[in-house]
Amino acid sequence: MRFIKAFFVFIAIFTPLRAIELIDGTELVFADSAAAAALVITDDDYMQRISAYDRSASLRTDREVSVAEYKQHLARNVRNWPDSLKTMFEQFARNHHAQLQALQLNLPGKIILIHTSGDEVGGVSVAYTRMNTIVYTDLMLAGAPKAALENTFIHEIFHVYSRHNRDMRSRFYEIIGFEIGPELTLPQDWFERHITNPDAPEMNCYATLPTEEGAVRVAPFIYATRPVYDVSKPGGIFQSLSFVLLRVEEKNGQIIPIMEKGRPLMINAYKTPAFWKMVGTNTNYVIHPEEIMASNFTFLVTGKKDLPNPEIIEKMKKIFLNKQ
Numbered sequence: 054m055r056f057i058k059a060f061f062v063f064i065a066i067f068t069p070l071r072a073i074e075l076i077d078g079t080e081l082v083f084a085d086s087a088a089a090a091a092l093v094i095t096d097d098d099y100m101q102r103i104s105a106y107d108r109s110a111s112l113r114t115d116r117e118v119s120v121a122e123y124k125q126h127l128a129r130n131v132r133n134w135p136d137s138l139k140t141m142f143e144q145f146a147r148n149h150h151a152q153l154q155a156l157q158l159n160l161p162g163k164i165i166l167i168h169t170s171g172d173e174v175g176g177v178s179v180a181y182t183r184m185n186t187i188v189y190t191d192l193m194l195a196g197a198p199k200a201a202l203e204n205t206f207i208h209e210i211f212h213v214y215s216r217h218n219r220d221m222r223s224r225f226y227e228i229i230g231f232e233i234g235p236e237l238t239l240p241q242d243w244f245e246r247h248i249t250n251p252d253a254p255e256m257n258c259y260a261t262l263p264t265e266e267g268a269v270r271v272a273p274f275i276y277a278t279r280p281v282y283d284v285s286k287p288g289g290i291f292q293s294l295s296f297v298l299l300r301v302e303e304k305n306g307q308i309i310p311i312m313e314k315g316r317p318l319m320i321n322a323y324k325t326p327a328f329w330k331m332v333g334t335n336t337n338y339v340i341h342p343e344e345i346m347a348s349n350f351t352f353l354v355t356g357k358k359d360l361p362n363p364e365i366i367e368k369m370k371k372i373f374l375n376k377q
């Protein structure tokens with residue numbers, strides 16, 4: 054018994070992780086590079102859906118990249134957290150503790166922060182989530198204003214919440230007109246050029262939009278307009294990223310894109326008033342209902358005023374507080 058006690062003390066003193074309470078029952082933990090390297094190669098909902106394009110854009114190459122090579126690349130690009138950045142995130146957690154606590158969020162016991170070089174996404178400035186981790190790239194940490202890093206932190210907490218409470222997703226997504234169905238089945242060549250958003254890797258969200266030719270069924274989709282990565286150009290995963298709505302139909306129990314001359318029929322969401330009417334205009338980050346709701350969650354937590362569609366925030370809050 055004494056030995057066990059001594060062992061725990063040893064762990065407590067020498068653990069490479071530093072933690073702070075985000076809300077009751079949820080700690081914010083900083084992964085060191087060894088812990089992070091093990092986490093980023095996990096076969097999670099993201100890793101199970103990555104495409105050939107995801108892997109080659111990540112390595113900024115036009116050749117095929119195997120999953121094993123991709124995982125090595127991810128593991129190579131994790132970094133330790135400098136104390137100054139740990140202090141900054143601890144401050145973010147303190148700044149929003151009361152508001153997050155008041156929403157009675159069911160979060161995992163730990164939310165783990167991972168620091169990367171950014172080369173794992175082809176050298177671009179992004180933050181994203183995997184499992185119960187929030188990943189910040191060096192480019193974002195070095196280049197984005199502190200207020201943007203702080204708002205992003207709250208945005209990412211929604212993704213961690215959403216992944217931890219999958220059964221709640223449909224309630225949030227239906228606020229903005231989306232419903233969850235079976236995963237979209239793509240022809241292989243189109244699957245391999247889709248771009249997987251780690252925050253919303255599943256392609257299973259659908260909406261019905263009124264058009265001049267009647268109501269049509271659509272699915273949000275991001276893909277590379279140039280299916281082979283162009284090594285002469287910059288951009289990483291964003292090099293030729295395009296967000297569209299795919300026209301979809303149900304056939305033999307599967308949801309498939311409607312094809313025309315070998316290409317899926319696409320709608321430009323940005324130029325479709327019915328789409329904006331459906332999702333609201335609080336945010337223009339509308340590539341997926343998960344992202345729209347994560348952005349609205351940030352507005353809810355930070356108490357942003359004068360939003361064009363405050364009803365979205367109100368409905369969201371009621372769901373969290375279980376009053377709807």
Ligand SMILES: [Zn+2]
Nearest residue numbers: 208252344347
């Ligand atoms: Zn996001």
